[in-house]
Amino acid sequence: MTDVLPGVHALLLAADPQGPMNFWPWLVFTAIKMLVFFTIYMLGVAYLTLAERKISAWIQHRHGPNRVGWSGFMQPLADGVKNFMKEETMPPYVNKALFVLAPMLAFIPAMTVWAVIPWGAPWASPWGRVEMVLADLPIGFLFIIAIASLGVYGIVLAGWSSNNKYALLGGLRSSAQMVSYEISMGLSLIPILLFTGNVTLSSVVNSQASMHMWNVLTLSIAFLLYFISAFAETNRLPFDMPEAESELITGYHTEYSAMKFSLFFIAEYANMATQSAMLATLFFGGWDVPFTQADNTGAVSFPLVLLSMALMMAKTLFFLFVYIWVRWTLPRFRYDQLMSLGWKILLPTGLGYIIVVASLMLGLDAAGIERGFVYGLIFLGVNIVLVALFMVFLDRGKILSAAYGRASIGELQRLRDITTSRTRLSTTAGD
């Protein structure tokens, strides 16, 4: 009790709104933030499943779930209850320890990365400056990459321990896929690192605000690479090779049921939410309120905090919508196409782009141009050219060409010439 009283005392004490908090207010605010952020996160992920079903229904001209609650609003709850009530199955000859461990390994990293994403401008509270992030780690997005890559262990172990060939193939595919695309994802982040000079996400947001331009405009190629890799990292269509429900039943979680399956499911949606928030933060200005500087100079008033949080939320929701939209529009890549896209296109592009960005920055700094709007405009111009080149190079008339109407005979012949050269893989044994 004697410890609590000075704490309460300190809580009531006013402090410098721009300065750091004392220990006890910090503890209280952290606890509140944890509760609020993770409640929103878990509810958000649950309702993301409903959103996916509703949006897919909208795309496919049907109603979607509409029985439970108002217009199906309670459907996630019913699904949750169902998953708890269902039987936990365990096939014979599985590696029991790993079989149980795998869903946890997939689930925990997906939850953890959420802690470092900044959700709003810092609040100038009477008790000191409150950062709208659970842990503003100095290693910033490196932490996210490191933790998110741990998720692959869950998938690989699930595939391996299930004693099922489909699950094994799913696990193998996912390990290859996620390892490959992590590289291009990491490479796409290096230009941001060069720009910001720092890996913390709050400085990424601030650097975009100080340039009056989002990174998506100044570092468009990096955005494209990150965007593609994010789809591959979350195992979403068109990169859902590890699941590939028409080929591998459901891939690595074929043998899982009830809550163990549900953990994989939640982990997938949680990863989507994280990657959407990352896209919003890294390339779309994060919580920055556009056309104002007030929110970047220090802690701000509570309404402005709420506004910045709403902006961040809106951007995140937009990318979540894009995830869902893409899933219900595109077909699935084949495994070898996916790997060649990762290694032959994204990786060299990422490397080349780092060189371009670094040399351009060196040149502009030598020319004495300040980091600001003009600096951003020059980058924008260069990026428009680069994106045009990238499209021509990546596309070569097949990947990003308009999926519209019927192809002419000449075009078909051209497509066929491009593709037939690399079908029919050689077989090592057999006839």
Place this chain on the structure above:
Amino acid sequence: MATKRTIEVALSTSGLDAEGRPQRVPLVVDGGGSVTTLEAPPALEPELEGEHMLLNLGPQHPATHGVLRLVLELDGETVVRCIPHVGYLHCGFEKIGEYRQYNQIIPWTDREDYLNSPGNNVAFALGAERLFGIDITPRCTVLRVIAMELSRIISHLVWLGTTCIDIGAFTPFLWAFQERERVYNLLEGWVGARLTTSLTRVGGMAADIPDGWMDGLNSFVKTFPKTIAEVDKMVTRNGIWVGRTIGIGAMSADEAVNYGLSGSMVRAAGVAYDVRKDFPYLEYETYDFEVPVGSAGDVYDRFLVRMEELRQSVRILEQASKRLPDGPVNVDDARVILPPKSKATSEMESMIHHFKQVMEGPRPPAGESYVAVESPKGEKGYYMVSDGTSKPVRWRIRPPSYVNLSAIPKMVEGHLLSDVIAINASIDIVMGEIDR
């Protein structure tokens, strides 16, 4: 003494031979039908030597379109060998037919290629009518053309939807199925049944179309091409779709003919063989439609050919709906057609006629007939032999899916596991027809 014979069973789980393939294990089958293995039963934990993996794709697998079982020998994900196993859905339709009158066989034809029930009904009725020597009425001819083309649309829509799912695009599946529902609504308005229509009778149809039915057909014919165009926009030139389908499972024209392929499979390979054009029935020669032909015989060409066939079916439906004549649907042939119910309950002769027709069934002259039609899957034939009684002594189906499926080992070997799914989808099999 029971005779013993030794047969080779395709695959065992016991080990690999010198070429890295699973060993063939000789089995001994004695006269009693019991099977004994000459070899010790395989251990629970097979030794982990050798590089190849055996994968049972099916019979329970979401992408095998029923109960097809493909035993795949995989090197990594590359298919080294593929052995299809069929028979899980065997119902003995052909044997059952030997104990049924001709009109009673028609419901069984619904159930073999169940995506093409009206087409099967028509094909069987044509075969039986050839046996009876009956010429059907002009109205019946046009109605049967409408039924066949509607069933081609149903079947191709299922193929389109499932192929899209198999290659990962889920949305066109539901678009296709919504259109399919509209066709089923039409069929329901016609005969009351949706899937198993039993639309025809020997010498006519189960029912004439109801009033206003043609309006429903015309509105379908008008709006359906929009859905095809929409699916076209979604996938036909989509880079991923093209990459997944072009050059996959290619069959040259020679190979396709040598394997006995028919339908879209052989047309995609560049052989313009269409029973409707080459051996016309139901006056198909008087309709203006084209036979789409591919060039490479790969999955993409099959896709294009079938998409075009959907459009051509719409053209045929348009023409048929314009030329539908008035007049009776059923032939005026007392051998096969029942008297009107009102007469059967009021006139002695009609009642006896009705009784004999129903209890004994119509009797064709002794002989045999074969009729081939262009089913959505390929050339579908019905062969029946009559000995003059009311039941066929032999009834045999030429199942196009079965013949087309026989080429799957040739098509998939050397491709990846994902391509097996795409190729299997492109064959457009219906296991009810294959196993019968």
